[in-house]
Amino acid sequence: MKTQVIDFREFVSGEYRQQKKIINSIPLFTLAYNPFVVSPSSIFSPPPMITKAYLLMISVGTLLIGMATIEKYLGTNGFTKIASSIFxxxxTLMPLILIGAIIYFVFANPLLGGL
Incomplete structure (x- = not known):
């Protein structure tokens, strides 16, 4: 058990029962340094490689959603052979495209020297 030393005046006035707030002081350098800075200029005018990556992801996502929608439509309306061929x-192609995209981004990364 921890022994607590109380000043006589605090004991008489009853202030010793109130918890004192302990302020954890964070060094100023820790508050000033943030490696993950997101600025409006980096969002609205990204580098060309990031723009290409965004466009690639948007187009692949749109293509996949479109193909899934068409496949579902064809499957529900009785065109099962066409739907199964789309499936x-x-x-078959999605793992190959994913592996190719990962290899491309690794070799085209400007932090690694690029192609």
């Missing part, structure tokens, strides 16, 4: 195409 098999997506199932």
């Amino acid at each position: 098999n195409t997506i199932q």
Whole structure:
């Protein structure tokens, strides 16, 4: 058990029962340094490589959502052979496209020297 030393005046006035706030002081350098800075200029005018990556992701996502929608429409309306061929195409090509995109981004990364 921890022993607490109380001043006589604090004991008489009852102030010793109130918890004192302990302020954790954070060094100023820690508050000033933030490696993850997001500025409006970096969002609205990204570098060309980031713009290409955004466009690539948006186009691939749109293509996938469109193909899934068409596949669902064809499957519900009785065109099962066409829907299954679309499914098999997506199932075969998507891993290859994903691996190719990862390899491209690794080799085209400006932090690694680029192609």
